[in-house]
Amino acid sequence: MSPRGALRGAGAALVLAALASAALAAEIEFTASVDQTTVGLGEQFQLVLSVRGEDMLSAPSPTLPPVPGLDVLGRSTSQSTNISFIGGQLKKEATVSFIYGMAAKQLGKVVIPPATLTYQGKQYQTQPIELTVVKAPQGQAAPMPGAPGVTGGRSQIPLEGNLFLSVTASRKTVYVGEPIAVDIALYTRFQIENGGWATMPTFEGFWTEKVFEADRFQFERRTVEGKTYGVADLKRVVLFPISPGETTIKPMAFNAAVAQSSQSIFDMLGSSQSVRVDSKPITIKVLPLPESDKPAEFTGGVGRFTLAGEMDRATTTNGEPVNLSLRLAGTGNLRMIDPPKLAAIPGLKILTPEVKDDVRVESGTVRGTKSFRFPIIPQGDGRFEVPMVTIAFFDPESKSYKKLTAGPFSFSASGSASSAPVAEASGLKVLGTDIDYIKPDAVSLGSMSMDPPWWPNAMMLLSLATVGLAVGYRGHSQRLRSDRGYARKSRSTALVRRRLKQAEQLLKKQDEKGFHAELSRAVLGYLGDRFNLDTSALTRDQLRAALAERSVASPTIDALFDVVDRCEVARFSPGEAAARDPHKLFDAARDVMAGI
Amino acid sequence: MPALLAVLALVLGPVQAYNDGNRLYAQKDYAGAVHAYEEALKTGNDPRVHYNLGNALFRSGKIGEAIVHYRRAYFLTPRDHDIVANLAFVRAYRVDKTSGGSSPLAHAADRALRWLSRSEASLIAGVLFTLAGLALAAWIVWRGPPLGFAAGVLALLGLYGFLAQQLWAGEVGSRPAVVVVPEVSAASGPGDEFKQVLLIHDGTEVKIRETRGEWALVQLPGGSGGWLKQSAVERVY
Numbered sequence: 001m002s003p004r005g006a007l008r009g010a011g012a013a014l015v016l017a018a019l020a021s022a023a024l025a026a027e028i029e030f031t032a033s034v035d036q037t038t039v040g041l042g043e044q045f046q047l048v049l050s051v052r053g054e055d056m057l058s059a060p061s062p063t064l065p066p067v068p069g070l071d072v073l074g075r076s077t078s079q080s081t082n083i084s085f086i087g088g089q090l091k092k093e094a095t096v097s098f099i100y101g102m103a104a105k106q107l108g109k110v111v112i113p114p115a116t117l118t119y120q121g122k123q124y125q126t127q128p129i130e131l132t133v134v135k136a137p138q139g140q141a142a143p144m145p146g147a148p149g150v151t152g153g154r155s156q157i158p159l160e161g162n163l164f165l166s167v168t169a170s171r172k173t174v175y176v177g178e179p180i181a182v183d184i185a186l187y188t189r190f191q192i193e194n195g196g197w198a199t200m201p202t203f204e205g206f207w208t209e210k211v212f213e214a215d216r217f218q219f220e221r222r223t224v225e226g227k228t229y230g231v232a233d234l235k236r237v238v239l240f241p242i243s244p245g246e247t248t249i250k251p252m253a254f255n256a257a258v259a260q261s262s263q264s265i266f267d268m269l270g271s272s273q274s275v276r277v278d279s280k281p282i283t284i285k286v287l288p289l290p291e292s293d294k295p296a297e298f299t300g301g302v303g304r305f306t307l308a309g310e311m312d313r314a315t316t317t318n319g320e321p322v323n324l325s326l327r328l329a330g331t332g333n334l335r336m337i338d339p340p341k342l343a344a345i346p347g348l349k350i351l352t353p354e355v356k357d358d359v360r361v362e363s364g365t366v367r368g369t370k371s372f373r374f375p376i377i378p379q380g381d382g383r384f385e386v387p388m389v390t391i392a393f394f395d396p397e398s399k400s401y402k403k404l405t406a407g408p409f410s411f412s413a414s415g416s417a418s419s420a421p422v423a424e425a426s427g428l429k430v431l432g433t434d435i436d437y438i439k440p441d442a443v444s445l446g447s448m449s450m451d452p453p454w455w456p457n458a459m460m461l462l463s464l465a466t467v468g469l470a471v472g473y474r475g476h477s478q479r480l481r482s483d484r485g486y487a488r489k490s491r492s493t494a495l496v497r498r499r500l501k502q503a504e505q506l507l508k509k510q511d512e513k514g515f516h517a518e519l520s521r522a523v524l525g526y527l528g529d530r531f532n533l534d535t536s537a538l539t540r541d542q543l544r545a546a547l548a549e550r551s552v553a554s555p556t557i558d559a560l561f562d563v564v565d566r567c568e569v570a571r572f573s574p575g576e577a578a579a580r581d582p583h584k585l586f587d588a589a590r591d592v593m594a595g596i
Numbered sequence: 597m598p599a600l601l602a603v604l605a606l607v608l609g610p611v612q613a614y615n616d617g618n619r620l621y622a623q624k625d626y627a628g629a630v631h632a633y634e635e636a637l638k639t640g641n642d643p644r645v646h647y648n649l650g651n652a653l654f655r656s657g658k659i660g661e662a663i664v665h666y667r668r669a670y671f672l673t674p675r676d677h678d679i680v681a682n683l684a685f686v687r688a689y690r691v692d693k694t695s696g697g698s699s700p701l702a703h704a705a706d707r708a709l710r711w712l713s714r715s716e717a718s719l720i721a722g723v724l725f726t727l728a729g730l731a732l733a734a735w736i737v738w739r740g741p742p743l744g745f746a747a748g749v750l751a752l753l754g755l756y757g758f759l760a761q762q763l764w765a766g767e768v769g770s771r772p773a774v775v776v777v778p779e780v781s782a783a784s785g786p787g788d789e790f791k792q793v794l795l796i797h798d799g800t801e802v803k804i805r806e807t808r809g810e811w812a813l814v815q816l817p818g819g820s821g822g823w824l825k826q827s828a829v830e831r832v833y
Binding site: 344346349351352377379433434435436437438439440441442443444445446447448449450452453455456457459460462463464466467469470471473474 | 614615618640657668672678691718722768
């Protein structure tokens with residue numbers, strides 16, 4: 001575990017030890033403080049001696065006398081400069097902190113004696129600080145906080161090899177779904193003031209489970225190839241590859257503010273320098289899971305698991321659902337496991353399961369449980385059985401698929417909504433209900449239309465037309481009976497046609513007399529029927545007036561009388577008949593009647 | 597000769613597929629039976645095929661699709677007791693219990709009108725109204741009391757057919773559909789980004805009020821509704 005408590009702010013007590021006596025220009029402030037006044041035996045704590053002053057010409061180095069009961073584990077310095085213009089004057093104030101890592105080695109009260117400092121011939125001194133050392137350590141013994149690797153010296157150290165971002169993967173060849181622990185740490189031999197990601201770590205192609213993410217630096221000392229580094233863990237994750245092939249953990253970059261160890265404390269600016277450190281890409285070879293003997297029950301699990309299943313109750317009433325819970329426990333890619341498929345069971349409705357993960361990361365592996373809760377609704381009464389459930393997973397250690405089983409489970413249901421009464425009035429015992437069986441084989445199949453036929457509607461229209469005709473005929477025949485004029489009018493056409501036909505026949509028989517008489521009767525009879533007039537009772541002038549009154553055009557009337565006159569002449573002076581053409585007269589009579 | 601064989605295959609193909617489906621069904625190969633019945637339906641609608649397909653679908657656990665085919669069979673032959681019984685049986689298997697809620701009187705009227713299929717109702721309405729019209733015409737002309745009586749009776753029977761036809765037409769016009777996926781959530785608008793408002797399950801019968809692109813606004817019998825992908829439902833007619 002990383003060191004804890006070394007920089008803990010809570011409980012830190014600032015003890016002002018000494019102040020400069022007078023406010024002279026060259027005077028400095030010299031103070032001492034500890035981050036905690038009660039420390040555990042062997043626990044580390046910090047003593048900070050800080051020197052603050054304007055225009056300090058040289059770095060004053062304090063002297064800390066040997067402390068009985070305490071070990072000095074290391075020392076580092078930090079420096080900050082504050083420049084301001086006040087009243088047109090440049091004011092430069094510098095603070096140099098000397099940080100001592102210390103540990104108590106005896107119980108009881110321990111006094112840190114005053115530290116001394118000589119500056120421009122003057123002696124400065126801090127107040128003694130009293131510490132209480134208790135038995136129960138408030139934290140584990142841990143290495144030096146800050147940047148313990150830095151020797152505290154002032155010499156320039158090259159960056160190369162002394163500051164780098166380390167990304168390590170626990171393994172480089174894995175199966176799909178097999179975990180890889182990845183550690184990202186900053187190794188430094190400098191003092192790092194702060195830092196931040198320049199390129200955030202992204203793990204494309206992996207399911208990422210975060211283990212740890214630093215929110216501040218916690219350095220611990222580690223020796224690599226003879227060099228001692230301050231190492232701060234930045235991030236730790238467990239990755240699960242999603243698909244086979246070569247997948248790369250992309251380089252990431254970190255910006256670190258490196259405290260400059262300068263030759264002189266006068267360095268006005270640049271007391272720290274931002275340095276970007278890049279990590280190296282790591283290629284992970286992801287092996288596909290063997291396809292050859294992959295069981296049908298495989299749902300994506302890679303690791304080692306156990307399976308437990310239970311039904312939350314053995315009886316249910318009124319169609320209430322029962323819950324079948326399946327619980328996978330173990331190590332592996334628990335979050336990537338899909339729910340198993342339960343076979344359809346007649347009479348049961350199995351709903352989509354509720355899925356829950358409870359996953360924690362322990363020493364580079366992911367451990368926990370995954371549970372699937374299937375609500376099952378009985379559709380009728382009786383005893384139901386859910387057959388054995390099998391879930392297969394891949395065990396990367398033995399490189400083989402393994403099967404887990406749970407069940408079978410059974411329960412009984414009663415009082416379901418759709419259940420039939422157990423016994424009907426007849427006393428017959430009803431064992432259960434089911435759908436009716438299929439229809440028998442066919443010799444031919446129909447091809448029925450989903451749309452209705454169109455012709456019944458057409459037929460309906462026709463019958464409406466018939467009703468219309470009937471109504472019309474009915475009206476006509478009633479009027480024939482009640483309205484004499486209407487009756488004459490409707491009779492006229494038929495009558496005229498008959499008389500004309502008769503006249504024609506007489507003409508064929510060379511009966512000129514009869515022909516002319518019939519023609520004349522036809523014309524006059526037509527007039528009578530057409531205009532509802534009694535033509536035999538009217539004089540010629542009266543008839544003419546009556547026709548004019550009924551808006552018959554006078555040329556038509558003239559032509560009419562001409563026909564009638566010629567008929568009269570032909571009847572009564574037959575000698576002249578030969579001179580006349582009876583056919584022409586017949587045509588003229590017909591035209592006249594058509595014209596009215 | 598080959599032409600004759602082709603015609604024979606065209607005629608006997610669906611029959612063959614249907615009989616094959618029956619054989620597979622008896623062997624409890626319901627998926628195979630579903631396939632065979634669907635093949636038989638490609639050339640035309642026969643209520644027996646729809647009914648047997650409904651059975652095979654129900655045995656495969658597909659309640660929604662079974663309801664679709666039972667309803668088509670019922671539409672074609674509503675007096676078949678097997679269809680009515682199985683439709684009611686399968687409806688009881690649904691997760692969403694939508695209450696019918698209709699009064700017994702309305703239910704009885706519905707059953708009485710649905711005694712005829714839509715085609716039968718249309719036929720009866722057409723023929724009886726035509727006969728009633730002719731009887732009326734004859735009565736108008738000749739005024740015989742038996743003619744008037746016949747016209748009245750025929751018109752009443754024709755009215756029954758007409759109402760039955762209108763009932764079916766109204767149902768077809770309401771664009772009924774059935775949910776055919778195990779579970780789907782309806783959204784408040786036609787898109788994935790809208791709020792999910794309703795969770796509905798396989799077999800729930802809805803009416804399609806509106807469609808936009810691949811989305812359809814469906815309404816449940818209770819009146820609530822929402823937008824679903826059109827692929828989640830299947831139209832009955």
